[in-house]
Amino acid sequence: MxxxxxxxxxxxxxxxxxxxxxxxxxxxxxxxxxxxxxxxxxxxxxxxxxxxxxxxxxxxRMPPQEIQALRKRAQGEEVDRKLDLFCSHSSHGIDAGAPPDHRRDGAIA
Structure with a gap:
């Protein structure tokens, strides 16, 4: 195996x-x-x-609360993985390896 x-x-x-x-x-x-x-x-x-x-x-054989905790953790990890993947592959006019800076200057209109 x-x-x-x-x-x-x-x-x-x-x-x-x-x-x-x-x-x-x-x-x-x-x-x-x-x-x-x-x-x-x-x-x-x-x-x-x-x-x-x-x-x-x-x-x-697990209690339902443990199953829910595992699923919640797995969903969080999946979201983190997808965000990392998006940030590393999105095109922001900068090196694709650097995470984009989403901060804004000034007030939000």
Missing amino acids: LDEVHRQGAEAARRGLSIWHSPYVRAEAMPAHSGEPIGDWMEKVTSWEAGWKAATMERD
Whole structure:
């Protein structure tokens, strides 16, 4: 079993994603598109799903308050990640690696 792929599946389950969110069942990741040997691809699919199923069973034993706390934390991390990605790729006429300065001079009209 591939440990990193297994961990990714478990993390997806903790975030409340369905089993169909596996990156290995997307068309571009399938062997016909990626050129990856089918045996290697199947091993990744199986590992990701095993991690997802294990975390789902673990989550089912958790109290609802803990589940909500995990989801809230995951949503916050996702928002932070998206903001970082946006700031690093948005075009503000400055180096894309530097975060933009959104402060304004003067009063807001």
